[in-house]
Amino acid sequence: MSVDMLLRVVSWDPLTHSWDIAQAAGIDVELPADLCEISLNTIKSMGEGPRKMKLITDPVEIADDAPIADRYLAYVGRQP
Numbered sequence: 767m768s769v770d771m772l773l774r775v776v777s778w779d780p781l782t783h784s785w786d787i788a789q790a791a792g793i794d795v796e797l798p799a800d801l802c803e804i805s806l807n808t809i810k811s812m813g814e815g816p817r818k819m820k821l822i823t824d825p826v827e828i829a830d831d832a833p834i835a836d837r838y839l840a841y842v843g844r845q846p
Contacts, residue, residue: 779821782842806834809838825843826843
């Protein structure tokens with residue numbers, strides 16, 4: 767695995783949990799669109815593995831034209 771791919775694989779989890787923490791603390795946060803897009807593509811490329819390992823939950827329905835951060839969060843099971 768290349769270093770670039772390794773960084774993509776390990777970056778989506780902290781991105782998700784930073785949003786979780788902000789939500790729990792009542793802090794509005796704007797996730798970087800470019801990082802959300804990379805993370806969404808990376809997690810999708812991993813197939814059903816992350817769901818089978820319970821790293822993410824079932825996706826939440828969201829509009830196809832929603833902002834990329836919302837689409838990423840919905841894909842990993844968060845309610846944006």
